[in-house]
Amino acid sequence: MTGQRRVIAHVLSEADDHPDVEELYRRASALDNRISVATVYRTVRLLEERGILERRDFGGGRARYEASENGCHYHLIDIDSGRVIEFENEELVSLLSQIAKKLGFDLVSHRAELFGRAEKGATADEGKNTSSEGKKSV
Amino acid sequence: MTGQRRVIAHVLSEADDHPDVEELYRRASALDNRISVATVYRTVRLLEERGILERRDFGGGRARYEASENGCHYHLIDIDSGRVIEFENEELVSLLSQIAKKLGFDLVSHRAELFGRAEKGATADEGKNTSSEGKKSV
DNA sequence: GTATGTGCAAACCTTTTGCCTGTCG
């Protein structure tokens, strides 16, 4: 465990969004300018292999990352603002694994992404991204 | 509407799998060898913009395409063989749109991908990809 | 004949890798 990895790991644990490698590099460089992009790539790959980090694809050609948490969760992307909202839903988990079973498979992993538009008169806790609005249970 | 596009469109309409550009190029070339990869890329982009085609990402770094159909469907990817099985499930659609609603959003589109491993003594209609095993309702 | 499509190859962009140096224990 070297200095660079510590910095990158720290950046990742602080992040509650879904940064891509470029953004991680930017944040890590701010803390320690002796870090190269290659190291960021190598580190995220390492962490992904160990299950500490998860790679996401929300379109746009670059991978984005987030810390693995216990319990799976899903993403709802606001198609107007690009904001990503995390949520968890047990019904969804069980429905999906039930479906896999019916098709003759054991569900190993899965993902679900919803793309939506905010309802006009909605609850929509918009405004300053209070940095830890966290995962919503729905 | 030129010859090349006609060929590519034809290949796409015939395909009931999820070919990537390389594969599309291979199939199209077999019908008309005066087609270049660039044209395939240009054509799929065009068709995607018009909503005729949908781009998918099942990992592996390359985009894969399939014809847009009315009614949404989902994918289960066999993590051992890479085979993709399509299915539809109404419960899933309604659950997802219900979730979006609870979060204050109108569901515009969505995707769900399951990654699974075939059960040992399963139904698993393996073997030659009978070319039109079609979409399963689960 | 003009507008649009195509082929080719070069350019692009993200990600990976080779190689040699730096760092940890």
Added chain:
DNA sequence: CGACAGGCAAAAGGTTTGCACATAC
């Protein structure tokens, strides 16, 4: 010292694009 981590820059792999030529209508 010995093994592993990092920097740099080059390479790789998928996708896009500039330009001159071909095709459609």
